[in-house]
Amino acid sequence: MNFDRELIVRAQAGDREAQESLVKAFSPMVFRLISRFFRSREDVEDLAQDVFVKMFGRIDQVRPDENFPGWLQRVAVNTCYDELRKTRRRRIALETFGPREVAEGIVQPPEPQDFGKARLALQALDPKLRIPLILKEVEEMSVEEIARTLSITETNVKVRLFRARKKLAASLGDAKK
Amino acid sequence: MNSTLNNFFKEERKRVFEPGPYFTQRVMARLSEAVPSIWDVIPRAIRPVMALSMILLFGVLAVQILIPVEPAGPGPIMAVVGQDLSSVEYTLFVDPAEPSAAEFDLLDFTP
Numbered sequence: 060m061n062f063d064r065e066l067i068v069r070a071q072a073g074d075r076e077a078q079e080s081l082v083k084a085f086s087p088m089v090f091r092l093i094s095r096f097f098r099s100r101e102d103v104e105d106l107a108q109d110v111f112v113k114m115f116g117r118i119d120q121v122r123p124d125e126n127f128p129g130w131l132q133r134v135a136v137n138t139c140y141d142e143l144r145k146t147r148r149r150r151i152a153l154e155t156f157g158p159r160e161v162a163e164g165i166v167q168p169p170e171p172q173d174f175g176k177a178r179l180a181l182q183a184l185d186p187k188l189r190i191p192l193i194l195k196e197v198e199e200m201s202v203e204e205i206a207r208t209l210s211i212t213e214t215n216v217k218v219r220l221f222r223a224r225k226k227l228a229a230s231l232g233d234a235k236k
Numbered sequence: 237m238n239s240t241l242n243n244f245f246k247e248e249r250k251r252v253f254e255p256g257p258y259f260t261q262r263v264m265a266r267l268s269e270a271v272p273s274i275w276d277v278i279p280r281a282i283r284p285v286m287a288l289s290m291i292l293l294f295g296v297l298a299v300q301i302l303i304p305v306e307p308a309g310p311g312p313i314m315a316v317v318g319q320d321l322s323s324v325e326y327t328l329f330v331d332p333a334e335p336s337a338a339e340f341d342l343l344d345f346t347p
Contacts, residue, residue: 075264078264078267079260079264082259082260082263082264083260086255086259086260086263087254087255090252090253090254090255091252091253093253094251094252094253095248098251100253103253104253104255104256104259104262107255107259108259108262108263108266111263111267112263112266112267112270115267116270116276119280120280174240174243174244174247176240177240177241177244178244193248196241196245196248197245197248197249199249227241228238231238231240231241
């Protein structure tokens with residue numbers, strides 16, 4: 060990705076114009092990445108704002124010569140991971156203790172039945188498995204890129220991908236029976 | 237992986253939200269609202285040293301406050317009151333040093 064590295068130095072010094080330029084330059088990338096994990100526009104926009112606020116909060120950690128887009132991707136994925144974990148906890152609590160009407164009242168957008176099953180199976184996966192799988196299959200990242208983004212080893216990525224695929228196949232197999 | 241999943245992932249690739257026209261302004265507004273804490277003012281390189289020194293400081297303060305210090309001597313009040321006590325009473329109630337078994341046997345407890 061092409062951008063003026065001078066912008067980072069200026070943004071680190073508190074230059075608002077440079078900060079705005081960075082947001083403009085990287086918001087499509089951040090939106091695309093968050094869209095992979097969240098389906099509502101409001102969620103994506105809120106999380107994208109959080110990512111940029113975090114980015115400016117930690118921008119003095121960034122060296123102008125390092126891979127800034129990669130670093131920002133890491134911030135975005137970690138923000139999504141935290142949110143997915145929170146959402147999962149809320150969903151489990153709701154399913155366990157909440158009234159049944161709440162879960163039944165959710166209106167799903169129309170989509171092919173098989174895709175609906177696949178989406179539900181994907182949503183049921185632990186974020187630890189779901190994130191690498193989406194980065195690999197939807198974002199089409201290499202194992203090495205995923206390892207760098209999630210700050211884990213390549214072997215760990217492969218193991219998580221294997222487990223995620225196995226669980227997905229099992230859930231879809233169960234759904235077909 | 238089965239074809240349903242492959243097709244599903246293909247469809248997911250197309251589903252992307254674009255930032256709205258006011259997104260940048262919203263981020264900048266949030267940044268202006270954010271009030272920096274004292275921690276943000278401290279340069280990042282100094283933060284670990286500051287954190288360690290704060291932990292040590294609070295540790296020492298906690299020890300000072302929570303663990304009572306036993307006085308070395310009898311204290312000013314007992315020093316005055318102790319003058320009116322017999323040697324037995326002094327040994328039993330005032331003297332900070334514990335008497336040895338031999339010294340204890342020598343004490344005369346008769347009133």
